[in-house]
Amino acid sequence: MDLTVLYRGPLASCDYDCPYCPFAKRRDTTAQLRADRAALERFARWAAGSEDRLSLLFTPWGEGLVRSWYRRTLAELSHLPHIRRVAVQTNLSCRTDWLAEADPDTLALWCTYHPGQTPYDRFLAKCRDLADRGVRHSVGVVGLAEHLELARRLRADLPSHVYLWINAAEGHTYEDGEADAWTALDPLFPYSRHPHASAGLPCRTGESVISVDGEGTVRRCHFVPAELGNLYDGSYRAALRPRACPLAVCDCHIGYVHLETLPLYDVYAGGVLERIPAATPPVRALPFVPAADVGAP
Template sequence: MDLTILYRGPLASCDYDCPYCPFAKRRDSRAQLTADRAALERFATWATAQREDRLSLLFTPWGEGLVRSWYRRTLAELSRLPHIHRVAIQTNLSCRTDWLDTADLDTLALWCTFHPGQTPYDRFLAKCRDLATRGVRHSVGVVGLPEHLEQARRLRADLPAHVYLWINAAEGHTYTDAEAEQWSALDPLFPYSRHPHRSAGLPCRTGESVISVNGEGTVHRCHFVRSELGNLYDGSYRSALRPRACPLTVCDCHIGYVHLETLPLYDVFAGGVLERIPATLPGGG
């Protein structure tokens, strides 16, 4: 079967300190970094050895993974395996990019976020242009706060036309119709992010063909539903895979609601669900 796995290990340290970030940041100790590395290597060993499924893997660390050598190495190695359909990671793109020379770029992809105030604009743009020159599949995005609007407009103008710029609705922020129109002019898919999606009782691919795994191998249907389906490493999760309705009232995060069967997003992002790249660029770009 085709199985999508969202992996999130214990890594929580980040080189940025964004005030709007919903994730608790901390400076990981050497012991914590060692534990994260061991957890990632265990997951990669499992993914390398298993042959029951064609895997699509999205790494969603609390912190920034690509500044750590073990994430760069693991993504490159996994990308070269024939049973891995896609391997992607969410990143602030502060890392070096020469490691991409060792990756299979037909498999690897990056979900990149620009954080104004955390890195110089020109430095981030240069990284994006480097990715485009290398032929790396990637999307680029910004959190839709009012103070980010002009930077987002500048970024859209400066990015290559084939690179999708997404806008995430800021957590807890309410948008007027006029504000939403401004963001939608940059990202015509912004309406999907603007409001939380009603999900209670609705069919979702999570728990059937999509699962979430933590550093200990505990399997959940997604990052936002805490009931356990079993463990990845003893195989106990497999008997729990089946169609499921969402138990939550709403889903307000792209990595969750993209899997709702009541939304058309698997068609919108066909071939690029994990890296957030639409099959056809919105607006005909």
């Protein structure tokens, strides 16, 4: 069968400290890092030996690619014939030379630019390096007002084929004019602007999409705590079936992209995990105005 797996191990440390980040914050101890490495290696062994056709998305609480075991695991898994896609969410702070060991037809990166955490030119240089290497990737920014001018600059500087996505900031309400400015950069921003009513609606999670933690506990997705079984003893298999969402709303892309009532599997055909649309959306990007010049006569 075709199975999509979202893996999130115990890793929670990050080299950034974004004030808007909803993820856990901690400095992992040596013991915690060892545990995360062991959990990831166990998952990789399972994936390597699976008889399913797998699509894998790594969504760590922290930043995975600064850890050698994540880089090595992604590169190794990318060469296996039964793995259709292996993707990871990253702030792109790591070096990129390890990508030479990966299969660019299988590996993909979901990259987020965090203004204030890394110099703009450094982030852009890494994006251009990905493009030069032929690595599939999307690039995005959290849609806060203070990020708008840099997002416009990023859209102007990125290769035209690279999709720039905008995430609605958690808990933020967008007035129409504000939303229009973000939609000018990302025509798919309206999908992120409002939480999606999901209660009782059919969703692929729990049937062809599952979430797995470092212990191998399987859930339908990261946002529904009910357990379906364990990955490593195979007990989850009997629980896979079509099912409706039990939550009132779904407000995260890695969740609502799987709702059957939304057209996003068609929009992102071939790039669901790495958030790359099948066709590059036309943008109405406004010209970049340096922050120092904003409001100048």
